[in-house]
Amino acid sequence: MAIDDPHPSAPPPALEAVGLSKHYGSSASRFDALSDVSLSIRAGECVAIVGKSGSGKSTLMHLLAVLDEPSEGEVRIHGTDARSLSARALNRLRNREFGFVFQQFFLNAQQSVLDNVTLPLTIAGLRRGARRARALEVLGTLDLAEKASAKAVTLSGGQKQRTVIARALAGNPSVIFADEPTGNLDSATGAIVEDLLFTLNREKGITLVIVTHDDELAARCDRQVVLRDGRIVSDSAAPVLEGVAR
Amino acid sequence: MKAVDLARTAVANTFRSKLRTTLTVLALFVGAFTLTITTALGAGVSSYITTQVNSFAAEDVLLVQATTDLTAAAEDDGPAEWDPETSTSSNSQAGGAPLAGAQAEPLTDDDLDTIAAIDGISGIDPVRSVSTDWVSTDSSAKFEFSVNPQSAVTVADLETGAQLDHSASDFEVMLPNDYLEALEFDSADDAVGSEVTIGMTDITGATHEVTAEVVGVSRSSLFASGAGANNALVTELASLRTAGIEGADENSVIAIAYLESELSDAQIEQVTADLSDAGFSAQTIEDQLGIVTTVIAGITGVLNAFAIVALIAAAFGIVNTLLMSVQERTREIGLMKAMGMGSSRIFALFSLEAVTIGVIGSLIGVGAAMLVGSGLSTALAAGPLADLEGLSLFLFEPASLIGVVLLISAIAFVSGALPASRAARQRPIESLRYE
Numbered sequence: 001m002a003i004d005d006p007h008p009s010a011p012p013p014a015l016e017a018v019g020l021s022k023h024y025g026s027s028a029s030r031f032d033a034l035s036d037v038s039l040s041i042r043a044g045e046c047v048a049i050v051g052k053s054g055s056g057k058s059t060l061m062h063l064l065a066v067l068d069e070p071s072e073g074e075v076r077i078h079g080t081d082a083r084s085l086s087a088r089a090l091n092r093l094r095n096r097e098f099g100f101v102f103q104q105f106f107l108n109a110q111q112s113v114l115d116n117v118t119l120p121l122t123i124a125g126l127r128r129g130a131r132r133a134r135a136l137e138v139l140g141t142l143d144l145a146e147k148a149s150a151k152a153v154t155l156s157g158g159q160k161q162r163t164v165i166a167r168a169l170a171g172n173p174s175v176i177f178a179d180e181p182t183g184n185l186d187s188a189t190g191a192i193v194e195d196l197l198f199t200l201n202r203e204k205g206i207t208l209v210i211v212t213h214d215d216e217l218a219a220r221c222d223r224q225v226v227l228r229d230g231r232i233v234s235d236s237a238a239p240v241l242e243g244v245a246r
Numbered sequence: 247m248k249a250v251d252l253a254r255t256a257v258a259n260t261f262r263s264k265l266r267t268t269l270t271v272l273a274l275f276v277g278a279f280t281l282t283i284t285t286a287l288g289a290g291v292s293s294y295i296t297t298q299v300n301s302f303a304a305e306d307v308l309l310v311q312a313t314t315d316l317t318a319a320a321e322d323d324g325p326a327e328w329d330p331e332t333s334t335s336s337n338s339q340a341g342g343a344p345l346a347g348a349q350a351e352p353l354t355d356d357d358l359d360t361i362a363a364i365d366g367i368s369g370i371d372p373v374r375s376v377s378t379d380w381v382s383t384d385s386s387a388k389f390e391f392s393v394n395p396q397s398a399v400t401v402a403d404l405e406t407g408a409q410l411d412h413s414a415s416d417f418e419v420m421l422p423n424d425y426l427e428a429l430e431f432d433s434a435d436d437a438v439g440s441e442v443t444i445g446m447t448d449i450t451g452a453t454h455e456v457t458a459e460v461v462g463v464s465r466s467s468l469f470a471s472g473a474g475a476n477n478a479l480v481t482e483l484a485s486l487r488t489a490g491i492e493g494a495d496e497n498s499v500i501a502i503a504y505l506e507s508e509l510s511d512a513q514i515e516q517v518t519a520d521l522s523d524a525g526f527s528a529q530t531i532e533d534q535l536g537i538v539t540t541v542i543a544g545i546t547g548v549l550n551a552f553a554i555v556a557l558i559a560a561a562f563g564i565v566n567t568l569l570m571s572v573q574e575r576t577r578e579i580g581l582m583k584a585m586g587m588g589s590s591r592i593f594a595l596f597s598l599e600a601v602t603i604g605v606i607g608s609l610i611g612v613g614a615a616m617l618v619g620s621g622l623s624t625a626l627a628a629g630p631l632a633d634l635e636g637l638s639l640f641l642f643e644p645a646s647l648i649g650v651v652l653l654i655s656a657i658a659f660v661s662g663a664l665p666a667s668r669a670a671r672q673r674p675i676e677s678l679r680y681e
Contacts (some may be wrong), residue, residue: 058679067584068675088588102678106581110262120585122255125248171585203281 012079014175014207015064016044020071022059024229026215033059034230036073043174046208048218051227058179060227061211065098065177066090093122099110099168101182101197105160109153113163114151120171122172138166143197158189165196175207176200182217194220247591256598257552260606262569270560270567273608274654277557278611281620281650283640284553286619288546292640294634295539297403308503308514308528310361310370310521312351352499360524363504366517376475376483379453380445386430391444393419393483394472404472407438407462410476416456417482419444420474423465434463441517448489456482466634505526557654560607561661564600568665572596579669582679593670600662601655606653612647 022034027116031201041047041064052240062068063075067083075082092211095239099120107116123132139145142162148154155163158246166178178197182190194217201208210221218224226234247255260267351360353372362370381391401409402420410418421429421437431437437460444456458479475483503515503521514530521528572579578590619640628641 007581062675065584067678068673091586091588093586094584100581100584102576106580106678119582122251123247123582123585123587125251128251240270 011043011078013040014045015039015041015209016079017060017064018077019077019214020060020070021072022056022063023071026235032230034063034070037227037230038073039064039225039232039235041207041209043207044205046198046222047210048221048224049108049167049209049211049227050213050215050218050224051215054228056226057213057227059230061179061209062178064209065100065175066094066146071220094119096171097158097174099171099173099176101161101164101168101176101178101181103183105164105184107152107155107160107163109151111152112149112157113152113166114148115140116163117167119167124171135166137168137246138169139163142166142169146215156189157185161189161193162184162196163198165193169200173206175209176232177219178208178210180212180214182214190217223230247587247595252591252594254600256595257602259571259595260599260602263574266567266570267603270563271605271610273560273563274557274604274607274658275611275614277553277560278608278650278654279615280553280556281550281653282612282615282642283619284546284549285646286615287549287644288542290637290639291542291546292539292625293641294637295542305575308505308517308521308530309527310353310366310501310503310526311499312353313522313527314355320421344458347661351500358501358527361501361521361526364524364672365515366506366509366513366520367503369504370503371502371504373502374480374498375502376443376446376480377487378446378483381425381429381442381473382445383429383440383442384432386428388445389425389428391425391471393475393480400590402462402464405463405465406434407460410461414475414476415478416457417479418461418476419458419479420462421460421617422473423463425473426463437463444483446483446512447451448487450489452489455487456486471585477501500572503519523642542639561657564603564658564661567603568596568600569660569668572665572669576672576677579672580674583672583674584678589670592672593666596666596669597659597662600658600666604655604658605651607653607658612650614649618641 017037017039020030020034020039023030023032025031032112034220037056049057049060059068063070066075066077066103077097108119114132117135117139118131121134128133129209136148139148141243142165144166145163146213147159147163152160152163161184176197177235181197182193185193197208197210198220200206208218208221212218223233226233249455358372361367376393378391378393380388382388405423407420410420419442421442423434426434426437427443429437431440440460442460444458445453445455446454456479458475464474505517509517510513518528582592613668619642623639627637631637631639
């Protein structure tokens with residue numbers, strides 16, 4: 001990755017948004033989902049993006065994960081402008097560096113847990129044996145080893161979300177994006193999933209970007225970025241941010 | 247994603263919605279089955295006809311007869327008026343030209359001279375009418391027997407032995423294989439080289455016997471029936487028939503005109519035109535058989551058209567199946583894209599699913615067609631078509647079977663292109679957002 005940092009001593013931020021705007025439609029019917037948002041996330045940080053529905057928090061996450069293109073502004077990953085990367089390089093980046101956990105699990109119901117977890121590895125082009133070994137290893141750390149050959153449809157909600165986390169971890173990502181990771185779970189199960197995510201952040205140094213409207217979950221993160229009507233209204237790490245960005 | 251994983255995933259996805267896949271496969275099955283059966287039928291019959299056509303001799307032979315009254319009748323109104331100067335009594339001659347249709351007037355010696363004088367014709371032989379009564383061997387009873395008057399120009403579809411030698415002075419006969427048992431031969435090979443006695447009656451009522459050697463055994467043929475005899479034997483039988491009475495030899499209806507060698511098609515056409523001007527109709531043997539092959543090609547074409555219609559319907563089935571599949575799997579596609587699967591791979595995945603459906607449908611269709619076709623062939627060969635020896639009604643050629651599978655897979659691929667490109671164009675974020 002190219003180094004594009006004014007402070008050579010510090011590593012570039014894992015993710016950086018500069019003047020991001022996203023709007024839909026044009027002129028009269030124009031809707032601004034996001035307006036001039038700048039944000040910098042260090043590697044290993046745990047950031048909660050908080051806001052009501054329609055505040056633009058999911059849009060921000062999608063832009064940071066290069067799933068979508070901003071109308072204005074740029075996204076830098078490890079200092080590299082995402083616009084300078086080819087479609088192939090972006091696919092590769094998402095495949096190797098990012099893991100995704102969604103509120104709806106997006107598991108393939110009729111496939112086995114193992115097949116679901118190996119999907120990113122299959123996309124990466126790993127050999128069958130290597131995929132299997134890696135997936136079983138991850139499932140083992142999440143206490144799901146004995147469920148490996150069960151069909152995804154037979155799992156409980158908590159098991160499903162743990163399978164999703166296993167899938168996100170399989171590719172050994174540096175960043176995990178979680179969109180309402182506990183939204184579909186009861187509070188006890190939700191707590192287990194939360195613990196799991198924070199443990200990964202703490203012990204493996206995986207950067208966590210959690211989108212949530214749950215204040216308790218947000219409070220457990222190092223940093224809370226609050227969005228309203230597409231603008232950042234508060235950022236608990238703002239002073240640090242000023243020092244790092246630009 | 248690696249190609250092998252892509253293929254494996256595509257096949258697995260195909261079977262995810264079993265009922266829908268089965269119905270689509272069924273539609274392709276009908277097309278593949280029909281196409282295979284009709285192609286095999288066409289090939290089988292064509293191959294049989296070709297064998298039969300090849301049973302006639304060289305191409306440089308024309309069958310010539312006087313232009314028939316029927317042709318004239320078609321041009322004027324009703325039958326031609328009898329005129330003692332030009333008309334002769336009608337003559338039915340058994341074993342005339344195959345498929346020639348109307349009976350023609352016998353050819354006079356003058357006619358033969360006229361024909362021989364036309365440029366491009368090197369010789370003319372009237373087809374001599376010979377009549378025989380029976381055939382037997384030393385040990386067998388006597389059986390009714392007729393000699394094919396055209397054996398001089400035909401090449402028999404040999405079961406065993408050799409073709410007739412028309413330049414030999416010995417009497418030679420080509421025995422149809424249905425005489426073997428009657429004449430108490432153990433096998434076709436047993437018959438070759440042995441002698442048979444042919445009995446006949448001349449016009450005075452006296453009987454004669456001629457002994458001839460069996461040089462070959464022929465399969466029954468669609469166009470040439472009866473036994474064959476070489477020129478020496480035909481001449482002998484014909485002269486015995488007249489019993490030495492001058493002018494008793496009936497004039498032939500058909501003559502065989504030998505063309506000079508290496509004439510071009512245009513030159514042969516010129517010869518035919520000259521003959522036509524002189525009041526004769528001439529046909530090559532291919533001409534005479536042309537109508538049969540045209541009819542067969544026509545029937546095969548119509549049946550194939552039905553198969554193609556079935557395949558077009560099936561193609562829309564594939565489009566529909568995959569469009570539904572893309573719709574249902576919107577989130578899955580979004581997820582795969584989010585995880586870094588490229589658009590071209592998504593396109594390849596859905597195209598491969600279409601091709602999988604195509605391959606399954608066509609393989610089952612081709613397989614079923616082969617089973618049914620072989621069964622029918624066997625049943626028909628034992629029953630209604632037993633007389634047509636050497637005919638296998640359905641001929642399954644590997645090249646055409648592979649062709650059917652490839653064609654249907656190609657149709658499936660083309661049908662899958664629209665849904666696949668729709669899937670490939672989906673933006674991950676749109677797919678994931680939709681709840």
